[in-house]
Amino acid sequence: MRWMYKLPLRIRSLFRKKCVEEDLNEELRFHMEKLIEEKVASGMTPKEARYAALRDFGGVEQLKEECRDSWGVRMISELGQDLRYGLRQLRRNPGFTTVAVLTLALGIGANTAIFSLIDAVMLRSLPVNDPSHLVVLNWSARNQMRGPINSSSFGDCNESLTDANSSGCSFPYPFFQLLHAEKGLFSGIAAFAGPAQLVLGGNGPAKMASGEIVSGDYFSTLGVKAAVGRTLGPGDDDPSAAPAVVLSYAFWQSAFGGDRSAVGRTILLNSVPFTIAGVAEQSFTNLAPGKTQDFWLTIAIAPRLNINWVSRGQSFRDWWLVILGRLKPGVTLQKAQAATALTFRNEMLHGSEPVWKASDNPGIELVPAQQGLTGLRGFFSAPLYVLMFVVGLILLIACANVAGLLLSRAAGRQTEMAVRLAVGAGRRRIVRQLLTESVLLSLAGGALGVLFAYWGVRLIVSLVSASMLGSFPFVVVPDWRVLVFIVSICIFTGIVFGLAPAFRSARLILTPALKGSSGMFWLGGKRAGGLIHLGKSLVVVQVVLSVVVLIGAGLLVRTLRNLREVNPGFDTQNLLLFGIDPTLENYKPAQVQNFYRELQERLAAMPGVTSASYSFPALLSGGLVITGYHLDGQPDKKSVPADRLTIGTDFLSTMHIPLIGGRAFTDEDFQQAAEAASAEETAHKAAQSKTPGLGGAISPAVAPPVSALVNHAFALKYFPGQNPLGMRLLEPINPDMSGKTAPQIVPRRSWVIVGIVGDTKYSNLRRAIHPTVYVPITGGGARFELRTAGNPIALIPAVRHAVELINKNLPLFRVQTQSQVIDGLLVPERVIARVSSLFGLLALLLACIGLYGLLSYETARRRPEIGIRMALGAEKNEILRMVIGQGLKLALIGVGIGLAGSFALTRFLSSLLYGVKPTDLITFIAVSLILIAVALVACYVPARRAAKVDPMVALRYE
């Protein structure tokens, strides 16, 4: 019950302080009057009585203070005082405040920005209902799949295809059906694959769009709802169903302007009409981080779109679907995993088409979807972690810097503190005052830091997306977790760097501090020595950290430069690329050939175009095809790996790839290749119409050879000391389950080497040049390459027009110059090099401010000493040398430790480096020299000030 009395009192004393004070005054006045009355009654005159009463009463103010103490709101009202006083102090030293707040804001802002990025890329939770019960299936085995397997994957999870350890998350359709039939484990099970690149028509000009292919219960399993219309359901996943798509919210906004009447409209996908059934809810962007799609369509309908990796057949040899399950309540992950693994193992070992042997130990692991679906995480994780480490160092430097500043200032305020102690302030009170000031400072820094963080996030995202030719596929928003993170960093740093100077101030020795203000003698003791020592250590720490950051940045910048200067083996200037795929419009292989020929001729004849060609894939586009070849004269089963590039007419001359020996492809070569391809197709069809598996190993027939070119590396590696011209390459024989030669139903492909060409980089700039085989293109999609006389960008409208003249339903995709493509490849490198060098410069700047601050304070402190030295005959130069030497010593110690630290740390960067060792001598030396040079400048200013000391003034001052 007591709180009923207490609470109103506290509130009153807190908010109606004046009232309470007046009450107290009046109460005491009444007491005083009574006392006077008593004295008068005992015979004193009123005047005497008043004096006597005042004497008796003693210190009124002290009494009041004691009463106030009992009000129990001392803490709070004093906090108000502290805050007011702190703010006044910060306002009075605008230079100090600006530097400290900016330093902190930069440190905190950089950390928040990078943490938000990491949050978006690495930690974001799946945008589905209750993601914790969602699992993704991963298979693993001790060997690669045996026999002919068509496996497709789309970067949803980590996979490994080494012999010893194979794993992945693509599964065949019939396996998904098996799990679907099992009712006990999952409350929902769904499959998806893709996205497939499709031609979107019926909504303005034809263009490419991406469609994820999903099972009927995909949306219900994920618990994703429709924003407009409906989602896809099991009824849509039926071959006889009317084709329907569900749009992603973003695509609905961008392609249909968010028009609600879009639902129910018909669009064409690869010329097949689809009805728009609905729009998925806005929060559901994608499953695997960084992967996006424009819409979803069902597995049953997908085969009509002529996508080569979609197989709804019963074959266990087509692996392409990612399977997700939602665990039933009460079913543990282990139980579901054991049951699923059993089904998998049975089918893989003893099913109709065994893929592994028992010794391969095929198994299934259920991984929580959050971790299992990695998507683009891997692409960004290494740079992000490096940046996280770097900004962590920046925050440390910032803290050390502000700590140093506070320390110097605390030393400068010792007189003030001594006065406050002398007039009765408690030591605890002084500590609290200083702590309040530094927390205030760090909160101000934090608030500004949030602002910097928003800018920083936007800056980095725009930096990335500008060079990606598309938007950054992650949504980065500093959310509440990030805010909590900042606030805790703020308060923690405030307390940490507020403590040291605060405790030191409270332990002042009063008398000397009051007597002198410059304090040569009173600061001479052990305590002051400790203060200076702490300041020096802080400066050394800053130098060390900035050396580490600068060396890291230096290595990354050199990597970027090395990659930019890589000679790719062909001319990357004035080259326009675009992709086109006539098979999407149901062109037959022969038609494709004619289409390419016609387009190539038209393009080459265009004004401004020097020459034109086409290939699949394009060089330096990220695409890569590796196949095995059996070399003429080698044992039957042996095959060697080589990169393969299929090329069209005039490829070498268009790309400026030199011919080293033999000849380039002629029209006859392309004709021959087309004939071989159609013969192979005929053989395939013939084989399929017969009953497969007719006894015994048929000795594999060999098709007539097609001309091929090899690069210099191929000639050197596989035909050392021989002339490779005229040598034959054969398609290797696939061993089947028993290890015997499989019955060859189609004659083996073969090639004959007719020319040797110069080495080029293939998929990207980092990958070393591998042996490469160039063969004539015979169909499928292609990338066109146009060598232009001037700026390639200017030709894009004309190129589009040229394609439209042949077929206006065929969209061009990835229309880019070769330089843009290369820039796109270097996105992570460029971002990390730029951001880390920015941070490196920041670190350098901060360290110099620290050094400058310490030396300024030191020289101010030693003014009398310097005065004496000069009076005793020291030259200005000696003083200059003395101060600079002192600063340089700190810088050198820092550089030394920093070099050692970098030596130990930079090897963690090695996966990101190219053409430069983690312990690159040039970088190490350059960074040391830069740091020492900048440190010299930072020392010079205070040194000059010291050298200008007038001995008379300095001495008289004491």
Add this chain to the structure above:
Amino acid sequence: MSKPSDLVQGTLDLLILKTIAAEAMHGWGIAQRIRQVSGEVLQVNQGALYPALHRLEQNGWIRAKWGESDNNRRARYYSLTAAGRKYLQSEEANWRRLSTAIGLVLEKV
């Protein structure tokens, strides 16, 4: 005048509470009453009295109210709260137990 330090803090609290148990009193009155009743032995200094009053008030044992004093002057009158009354009883009992015990020791040893 006896020094305030002669009065243990708890004892002063007890004296105040007991003094105002019968009727509400102002600070001056409390000091006078204690002095008279104790036969001029216990003199409570205002330097100890007012902080003690404010502390007791903040603790919720007593409450204060402005009232008219003898010659129409405003004075702050203190009276016991219900909780204060209970507190006084237990403190009184404690004190009696303690003084009896001390008395016993002084007599018998």
